[in-house]
Amino acid sequence: MLSDYHQYDGLGLAALVCEGEVSPAELVDTAIAEIERLDPALNAITQTLYEEARSAAREGVDRDAPFAGVPFLVKDLIATVAGTPTTGSCRILKEHRFAADSELVARFRRAGLMILGKTNTPEFGIMGITEPVLNGPTRNPWDVSRGSGGSSGGSAAAVAARMVPLAHGGDGGGSIRIPASHCGLVGLLPSRGRNPMGPGLGEAWGGLAREHVLTRTVRDSAAMLDCIAGADVGAPYAAPAMTGTSFLAAAQAAPVPLTIAFTKEALYGRDNHPDCVAAVEKTVKLLQDLGHTVEEAKPELDRHALAKAYLMIVCGWVAWEIEHSAGIAGVPVRSGDYELTSWVMGLVGRKNGAIELAKARHICDMAARTMGRFHQRYDLFLTSTTARPPVEVGELYPSGGDAVALNVLKYLPLKSLLNKALDSLAEEALSATPNTQLFNQTGQPALSLPLWQNGEGLPIGVQFAAPLGGEGTLFRIASELEAANPWIDRQPSLLKAV
Template structure:
């Protein structure tokens, strides 16, 4: 039996190599992951659907001999469906929903050889930058249990940071890979729009803004998994040229002398937390020491326009998700089926017109063109991943007065009145104030990554974000590999009580 101290020193590729050479078995890795979950999950609430017995059976029967053969893995309880397993999307309305078919991405993950141990916690419909669903309760950050691991892939991030698994499935529609990576001291890459499959049922997710990949401790694990999953599936609406060489090979290649611009401006004009500012300045200094050309610039996109366009998507997709519950419930959804905030978002989605939505899509295109012109001068944009270090659990939940307002609005269907009052814009701006940097890459489709290069004075991770041109994941992996070598983070681990 492998001990946790031994297990925790291995990334996914190292585990797979030991299985392939006969030095470890998939069963030993499976048992080590299950034992670690048993030791820490009650503290962090990361795994909400354990699938331990099926995982043991697969480990005993033999897993595909893929590049990650035998590696313990978790699926996010939203997005990538896994046949025969609960798929709640963090919602009470779907607590009994079990899909009959695997998503194409899940098929590719399994073909890579991972052993699925369970599903990780997520906010309802993956709507929040924190992971605090009413259905399962909040997930806590292993670095400090009073703080959030971020969202919406917070359960995945907490599980990886706590050493349950070396990597876990995640999704990103507005920052939901990069935000928890920044909060939990992990590497998190959002691939380009169209890089990984969304089938067999969906052609695109969130109008193309959302894409799925993984959270990991090492850069090479992320690269290896993208090698295993990239490429279109049948009926894909987007096509990107394949990589010049495997992404795993990019991790060790010199990135060359990159032109990197950084910005400390807040997209909504608010104050940036000093620790997040320090994280970017430290990264800029590190980049200069590695030979890159670094310059400070204003943000090359209109932050308020991006926020407004993203919120239109946010409201509209929530309304569509609530309407789609009728297929599972056998009746139209009611306010009590979902959380009050979710119901309000859905109400707001129904108050906007098709013309409003089309105008928001024009902003997407404008932002993509602005970023395209920016990349004619600079290879990468460096920003904070978040405008603040990880907030405390419960800090972003509605206050008592807001809860009373939500109840009134939802009871009487006053979404239109609330919209006209201007309260929505105020609350929305407050919501995005702490996470204003990630959405632009979702709207433009560009790849972006959060890299763990800074910890706050009180020991909380504080990631920085790099945005690359569409299709340039290779550039991100080369730079991430260089940064990981220059300032290693793999061995920097949280210590959980008990």
């Protein structure tokens, strides 16, 4: 057992393995002990693969692999692990086991990672909270009365609590960056097409969704992108080629002066919480002190049209996911097998046709053109990651009048009513997390950094977006800020209490 396990990031643990100071088996057993000790308070883990991980550690690890012997968790959505269910927190999939690893998981293994289990996610990943009916809510290690964000909330809670140094996540509208912000982590949305999604998918959510990891350090995120980046066989598209020798090299490169735009406003919402505004203001001051040119500016976008387009695309894919999951389970499509929000979003997708989807995709494509022109002037765009600090568990889950309205739509699924609800959702549904979806729509990379905390000691993330293919610039600025205002030694209250 490694007594100072909490102090190391993934690359740090791998260095210990490489130097023979600790064995992969010892790391696996240490991580299992931490999961058993801490997860009862968090509910981050939905499946355990302890014996499989112990067996992999005993069989031997390539000590030259970048993450040799490092304990790891996989989000229970999209990525498949051979012999285990990938449920997406959908009840009818909990017994279905996938025969093979997805390409991303295969690359995780080649990087040396030891997979200990699967992490909690909302059904189909469609909410910015991780509170599924199937598994129950995941709680935040900084304050267990609060949520960890979604949809990679299980992975975020596990990494923040130091159960593992990094874990898999996916992001279709902020689902890596939102929990990274709420749990005090580094969370990267890679460029569209950067990481593989095959062989079972060409793309997810019409290209909105991308997969990567949540980490405690910038270098772990960069090094992992080096391990997993690149289109797999038959991919529908690929991200622009990386500039430079590696993403890790970009993270370790000397800083260069950048021109950075920022806004303190919410992108798709009405307002930002004062804590989130303060985080942007402090980041601007820090950037200026480091020699960067920082200007208050934002792109001219129709935020309501973009929010509605985003939701239309998601609803179309949820409709497909409902039919697809029923087909996998070998059962007819039945409303009782799905959560109310999922079912109603699926109804919106079914009731609308190809023209509505084409319009939504066109709106996203035009936003990408706008952002491309914006980045001809600005290297990066800074916002707060979310518009609110972490909220209480249950606060954002539909209840009361919202639940009644969803039930009306469930039993009276008229297209006019569903589209009126969609129009309202574009104003209300993203109010707590309105700053992340734009970059899913445009294909750009965006990175949440845990630079600040509020007066209650809760993490408040800030987000940088770069032009398509600009992960190297993100890692360079992130490393500079990490050195200027380190966060690695901050410990969540759960670790102090146990």
